[in-house]
Amino acid sequence: MNSNVWILTFADAISIATTLILATIGAILTERSGVINLGVEGILLMGAVTAFLVGDGTHNLWFALFMSILVGVAMAAVHAILTITLRANQIVAGLALVIFGTGLSQYVGKPVEGKSRPVTIQPMHLGKLSDIPIVGPILFGHDIFTYLTWVGALVCSLYLNRTRPGLVLRATGDAPATVDAQGVSVAMVRFVHTILGGALMGLAGGWFMLARGTAWSQAATTNGIGWIALSLVVFAAWRPLRAIAGAVLFGFTLQVPYTLQGQQINILPPEIVQMLPFVATLFVLVALSTPRARKLLGAPKMLGQPFVRDER
Amino acid sequence: MIIGNFRIELEPRLTSPKWLYAAVPAGSLVFAFIVGGVFLALTGHSPIGTYSSLISHGYTSTKGITNTLGLATPLICTGLAAAFAFRMNLFNIGEEGQMYLGMIGSAWAGIALAGHMPHVLAVLTVLIVGAAAGALWVLLPAVLRAKLGTSEIVSTLLLNYVALNLVNYFIFGSRGFFRDPTTSFPQGRGVEETARFHSFGNSNTYPTVIIAVLLAVALYWFMKRSNFGYETSVFADSPNTARYAGMNSTKLTLSVLLFSGALAGLAGAMYVVGPAGKVDPGLLQIGLGYAGIVVAALARYNFVAVVLTAILFAGLRVGGASLQISSNPVPIAIAVVLQGSVLLFALGGEIFRRNRLRIRRVQQVSVAS
Numbered sequence: 001m002n003s004n005v006w007i008l009t010f011a012d013a014i015s016i017a018t019t020l021i022l023a024t025i026g027a028i029l030t031e032r033s034g035v036i037n038l039g040v041e042g043i044l045l046m047g048a049v050t051a052f053l054v055g056d057g058t059h060n061l062w063f064a065l066f067m068s069i070l071v072g073v074a075m076a077a078v079h080a081i082l083t084i085t086l087r088a089n090q091i092v093a094g095l096a097l098v099i100f101g102t103g104l105s106q107y108v109g110k111p112v113e114g115k116s117r118p119v120t121i122q123p124m125h126l127g128k129l130s131d132i133p134i135v136g137p138i139l140f141g142h143d144i145f146t147y148l149t150w151v152g153a154l155v156c157s158l159y160l161n162r163t164r165p166g167l168v169l170r171a172t173g174d175a176p177a178t179v180d181a182q183g184v185s186v187a188m189v190r191f192v193h194t195i196l197g198g199a200l201m202g203l204a205g206g207w208f209m210l211a212r213g214t215a216w217s218q219a220a221t222t223n224g225i226g227w228i229a230l231s232l233v234v235f236a237a238w239r240p241l242r243a244i245a246g247a248v249l250f251g252f253t254l255q256v257p258y259t260l261q262g263q264q265i266n267i268l269p270p271e272i273v274q275m276l277p278f279v280a281t282l283f284v285l286v287a288l289s290t291p292r293a294r295k296l297l298g299a300p301k302m303l304g305q306p307f308v309r310d311e312r
Numbered sequence: 313m314i315i316g317n318f319r320i321e322l323e324p325r326l327t328s329p330k331w332l333y334a335a336v337p338a339g340s341l342v343f344a345f346i347v348g349g350v351f352l353a354l355t356g357h358s359p360i361g362t363y364s365s366l367i368s369h370g371y372t373s374t375k376g377i378t379n380t381l382g383l384a385t386p387l388i389c390t391g392l393a394a395a396f397a398f399r400m401n402l403f404n405i406g407e408e409g410q411m412y413l414g415m416i417g418s419a420w421a422g423i424a425l426a427g428h429m430p431h432v433l434a435v436l437t438v439l440i441v442g443a444a445a446g447a448l449w450v451l452l453p454a455v456l457r458a459k460l461g462t463s464e465i466v467s468t469l470l471l472n473y474v475a476l477n478l479v480n481y482f483i484f485g486s487r488g489f490f491r492d493p494t495t496s497f498p499q500g501r502g503v504e505e506t507a508r509f510h511s512f513g514n515s516n517t518y519p520t521v522i523i524a525v526l527l528a529v530a531l532y533w534f535m536k537r538s539n540f541g542y543e544t545s546v547f548a549d550s551p552n553t554a555r556y557a558g559m560n561s562t563k564l565t566l567s568v569l570l571f572s573g574a575l576a577g578l579a580g581a582m583y584v585v586g587p588a589g590k591v592d593p594g595l596l597q598i599g600l601g602y603a604g605i606v607v608a609a610l611a612r613y614n615f616v617a618v619v620l621t622a623i624l625f626a627g628l629r630v631g632g633a634s635l636q637i638s639s640n641p642v643p644i645a646i647a648v649v650l651q652g653s654v655l656l657f658a659l660g661g662e663i664f665r666r667n668r669l670r671i672r673r674v675q676q677v678s679v680a681s
Contacts, residue, residue, distance in 0.1 A: 038465065078656065088659035091403050091465065092609050096655040099606055103648025107351065110643035224473050231466050271481035278473040282452075285470075289462035 009259045010138045013252035018146045019044075019208040020247035023229035025156050025240050026200030030076075031233060032160065033193040034173040034186075034302045035083060038094025040201055041226025042101020043075045047205020049105040052216045055118040064119060065206045072202015073195055075101060080194040084187050087306045098226075109216050121145065121211040145207050156240040169193060173300030176307040186307045204229075224278065225254065231281045234288055238299060253277040319674045322667035332665045337610055337621075340657035347653045348646060357642050362635060370631025377627075378515035382587065383598075384619075384626035385517075386411070388524040389579035390604025391611065391618040392531060393446075397572035398605075399535075399613045400548045404569055406453065406468030407576040408601025409475030410446040414580025416479065417445025419490060419591045422503025422584060434506040439523075439581045446577015447570045449475065454569035458562045464569065476596055483593050490591045500590030509585050518586035525619055527575075532615040544568060576601060598629070599648070606655045625651060 023040055030037045047068040055064035079097055082088040121143045129140040160166040171179045172189045180186050205222065213221050228250055235250075236242035257273040260266075287293065349359035369376045390407045397404035421441035426434035449471060456462035482490040484498050492501045509518045535541035547554040547564055555561055583595055607625055611617035632647030 082656065082659050086660045086663040088662060092398075092605075093656070093659050095405060095602075095605055096609070096652055096659060099602060099648060100652025100656060102602075103645050103650075103652050104351070106645035107643050107649050108355070110645065227466060227469050227473075231470070234463075234466075269481055269485040271477045271485040274480075275474045275477045278470045282467060282470045282474075285462060285467055286456060286460075289456060289460040291460075 005259060005263055007134055007137055009252070009255050011141060012255040012259075014138065014248055015142055015146060015251070016212060016254050017244070017247035017251035018142075018149050019204045019212070019225065020229055020232060020250055021149045021153055021243055022200050022204035022207065023226065024232040024236060024243040024247060025153055026072075026197035026204065027230060027233045028197075028236065028238055028240055028243065029156070029169075029193045029200070030197035031303055032169050032173045032238060032300055033190045034176060034300055034305065034307070035080070035190050035194050036090050036094065036304045037076065037079050037097075037194060037197060038091060038230065039075060039079055039097025039101065040229050041222060041224065042098035042105075043072050043198060043201040044101075044205035044208065044222045044226045044229075045105040046071050046075060046101045047202035048209035048213065048221050049109040049205075049216060050202075051206035051209045052112060052117065052213075053108065055210060056112060056115070059119055061119045061121065061210065064210065065203060068202045068206025068209075069199045070202070072198040072200070072205070074198075076195045076198020076201070079198070080191050083306065084190050084194070087308065090304050090306075112216050114215055114217065116215045117210060117213060119210060121207065143211055145211070150244060153240045153244050160240065170300075173302060176302055176305075180307070180309060190307075201226075228254075228277060228281055231285055234299075235284055250277060250281065253280045317674050319672045321670045321672065322663065323670050324667050325665075328665050333612075336661040336665050337654075337658055340610075340654050340661055341624075343657045344650050344653035348650045351649060352642065352646065357640060362642055362646075365638075366628070366631035366635060368631075369634035370627035370629075375515075376630060376634075378512070378517045379630045380623060380627040381521050382511070382516035382518060383600075383630055384623045385521045385524050385586065386579035386582050387600050387603060387607060387622040387626050388521075388528060388619055389582060390576050390601050391607035391622045392524075392528055392604075392615060393572045393575035393579070394605045394608035395611060395613040395615060395618050396531070396575060397568055398608055400544045400564070400568050402457070402565060402568055402572070403465045404450060404453075404468050404572045404576075405465060405605060406450060406471050406573075406601075407579070407604045408599065409468075409472035410449045410573045410576035411580040411583075411601045412475040412479050412595065413449040414442040414446040414577030415584055415588070415591055415595055416482065416490065416580075417448075417577065418442030418581035418584040419500060419503055422507035422589075423489070423501055426504040426507035429506060431506045434504065435509060435585050438503070438507045438585055439578060442581020442584065443574040443578040446580065447574040449577070450569050450573030454566050454573070457569065458565040472601070479591065479593055479596060482591055492590070500588075500592055502590050503584060507585060508589050511586070516587060518582075520582040520586050524582065527578075528615045528619045535615070540567075576604070579604070603629075603651060606651050609655055610658050 023044060027037065027040060050071045051064045051068045054067045055061065058064065075097060079093055082093045083090045123141050123143045126140045130136045160170060168179060168184055168189060172186055176186045179189065209216070209221065232243060232246045232250060235246040254277045257270065257276060260273055261270050345363065352359045352362050370380055371377055390411060393407050394404065418438045418441055421438045425437055429437065450468060453464045453467040453471065456467060457464040482488060483500060490500055492499045509520060511518050543554065543559050543564060546557065547559060547561060551561060579600060580595070584590070603625055607618055607621045611621040628647045628650055632644045635642040635646070636644055
């Protein structure tokens, strides 16, 4: 078998990981504040279709991505209002967001369905670095967002662990009553981080459309990666840096089916290979469920619990 | 919250008046239609014209309402499946995949077992095998949840994608048991004639609709009267109380999730004995499993209300499909947009049922220095 193919597969895995990292960090920030947002898949779809439509209309890459972020913010704001202000069930509200986002992206995307992407995020060429054999194409042939995302994960990690607001954020997820007693508004911390998370998810969808997606198709564009991102949060133990490693691993399982198909390697039927990322994710979840692993994970203790001062 | 001179407060209600239970969903429906109307208007469609066409094609014409009842049949089952699990705070969101497995299992029974059986027995066997297949598909997440406490939300959902590829594999990827061997066109192998219901008259409504409605009523009654129903409601309100009272939470979790999976599997089986008669990839396009969750949430997990909500949603879908055939076609996805919005508004509206909104004038207090 051609070794170039596997170099390309690794490179693609790292590239796809960009979307997973963005969405996962978005979910981590949200969940660290104690809010669980299951709407990731819906926000990714809306981000993707927005990037496509705006790109189609303006041919301006940056404006298209900016609008994806705005749409992500808007959808996360709906979730925040429902779950924080109106204290709706977070699980059901997130699911409603997925259904709404799936429907709306399909509705507004109908006129452009099957059309190829209007603008493209171009990979960078990093001079000599990109020319190093094997390592060059795998690590140094990506677009600017891939590298920004890595930096973003690092910044996010520092924010969580080394800054005052990060400490407040972690406390809000673990012991909101304490934060409230300190005079900090729990609702405000949760609002800000849910919306920040939504912005990252929107960008994740927009980037995926313009960098990886070839044509808009509601059924095929994100194809469940929002749910994989949610599992990645558990895999990464709510820590942004670990999300990078997890995302590359999951990106690999997402990419392998296409490589095998492209190379016409028919060890397994394509439909069976397509199950691979989901089965792998499931296995990881199972492995992380053992009592020992759970101790090490450290999920936010009040995840999914609304905070009401009177009911404390 | 204070705005200007007014303080807006939410005061918990001890009891909610009966009319609010109906007013919140009805209000959500109105608001959802307004949101849908905005998107319709923005994309150059007349909201009034679209909605009146949707209502006539979905509900008020004879053909419309029979189509709607036909589609509502499996949707009632997935709605019951979601309601059954969600009531106990077990968030099985894998109805979609469990329904596919129900379709596969019942098609297998309809081909392999139904051959020499009398009609009623054959149909019954097919339905039961379908339900069993649905339960089997939720077995792994159920055991993980009951034994290790793994969140069932993501695990049930991931299996939806596995089930989807499984159906595609049986029909498009292989020439195996489920594929019709007589044509090169990829389609499912038909089940025995004895394993299929005839529709009422010339309509698309099948006798399975009666089974689905009876099932809803039976469940309503069972969960109100039985020991099992009582235990699940205690467990839902307070898992600790249930445990102190000696209730077996592992057993409850397992049985609730498995039964929920069986109900979702039954939806797929009803699709086979009714309109499909084979493993039909068309089911993958309608999203009845996900819609079942919306139906259940909107019905506030009340089994009888699930029936009404399922008919309402099926009508949106049927009416939505008819909108695609016109001079200015409206994408069918408008039905999903409406479904999602209804649920979002209903969730938001819940707080006004549980709390009373009080707006008071704030007395300006001057601080003596």
